[in-house]
Amino acid sequence: MIVKEDAKMLFDIYLSLFPEEKKRFSLLLEQIQSDEDIFSRKNFRGHITASGLVISPERKVLALFHKKLQRYLQPGGHIENEDQNLEDSAKREVIEEAGLDDIALHPWHKKTRSPIFIDTHSIPENKNKQEGAHYHHDFLFIFSAQNESVLLDQNEVSDFVWMDMDSIFEDDSNIAKALKKMKKLEIL
Numbered sequence: 001m002i003v004k005e006d007a008k009m010l011f012d013i014y015l016s017l018f019p020e021e022k023k024r025f026s027l028l029l030e031q032i033q034s035d036e037d038i039f040s041r042k043n044f045r046g047h048i049t050a051s052g053l054v055i056s057p058e059r060k061v062l063a064l065f066h067k068k069l070q071r072y073l074q075p076g077g078h079i080e081n082e083d084q085n086l087e088d089s090a091k092r093e094v095i096e097e098a099g100l101d102d103i104a105l106h107p108w109h110k111k112t113r114s115p116i117f118i119d120t121h122s123i124p125e126n127k128n129k130q131e132g133a134h135y136h137h138d139f140l141f142i143f144s145a146q147n148e149s150v151l152l153d154q155n156e157v158s159d160f161v162w163m164d165m166d167s168i169f170e171d172d173s174n175i176a177k178a179l180k181k182m183k184k185l186e187i188l
Contacts, residue, residue, distance in 0.1 A: 004039075006085055007048055008032050010139065013114040018181075021118075028120055028137045038137070039079045046120065046135030050089035051076020052143045053116065053178050054103065056162055060148070061175055064097055065159035068126065072161065074175055076138060086115070090141040098160065099151025106142035108187045115139040117178040140178055 011032060015022055022029075027046055031038050038048050051074045054062040063072040075097040076090065083089040087105055095101050108116070117140040125133045150160050165188075168176045182188040 004032065007038065007139075010086060010113065010115060011118070013112060014118055017112065017114050025118070025120065025137075027135060028118075031137075041078050041131075044132045044134040046137055047078070048086070049076055049078055049136045049138045050083075050086045050093060051138050051140050052090045052094040052103070053140055053175060054094055054098070054100065054143045054145050055165075056145050056148045058148070058162075059165050060162035061165060061168060061179070062098060062100075062145070062148075062150070063161050063163055063175065064152070064157040065161075067156060067158050069123075072159075074140065075157075076140075077156075086139045087141050090139070091143065094143060097153050097157055099153070100145050100147075100149070102146040103143040104146075106144060106187070108182075108185070109141055116142050116181055117174060119174050119177075138174070140174065142178070142182070 011028070031046060036045065037043055041047055053074050062075065064075050065072050075094045077093045079089050080092065083092060087109060091103065091105065094103055119138050120135050121138065123134055123136055125131065148162050152160060165179060168179055179188065
């Protein structure tokens with residue numbers, strides 16, 4: 001299981017690269033500094049998740065339609081015991097949800113070890129799982145796909161789309177925010 005120190009280190013690296021974003025993270029900062037288990041999905045204050053921004057050879061971005069949230073998002077999810085780090089967790093989620101196993105972590109992450117984007121967002125109550133409303137602190141990593149052959153995990157997602165990058169820049173999604181950051185950093 002990923003230790004809290006790894007998440008704290010990644011978070012510190014992220015803030016050193018993007019200090020102007022610190023004001024968005026009051027809850028995450030408080031949870032990292034306390035003794036809370038920020039990886040347990042039973043922590044209904046908030047817990048860390050990991051996701052992947054998957055880019056195809058044709059410079060398209062993968063979005064999956066998540067059944068529970070009823071919207072298109074990047075593949076991602078909860079941290080599992082077997083995950084060695086947050087990058088591995090994001091990769092596992094891409095493989096599980098989209099069936100893409102021929103993916104590679106973007107070289108920028110290998111150089112910086114930072115996620116490209118961190119977002120804290122609310123998750124609605126799920127009565128079926130007896131989960132109250134809570135927050136996800138999502139650490140987003142970039143992956144290059146070798147092809148666009150998606151095989152969906154129908155338990156979690158019901159549809160997918162490979163979106164043209166140029167059309168995404170116009171919206172305010174986390175995918176768009178990450179792509180804009182990549183463009184600004186000249187890694188796109």
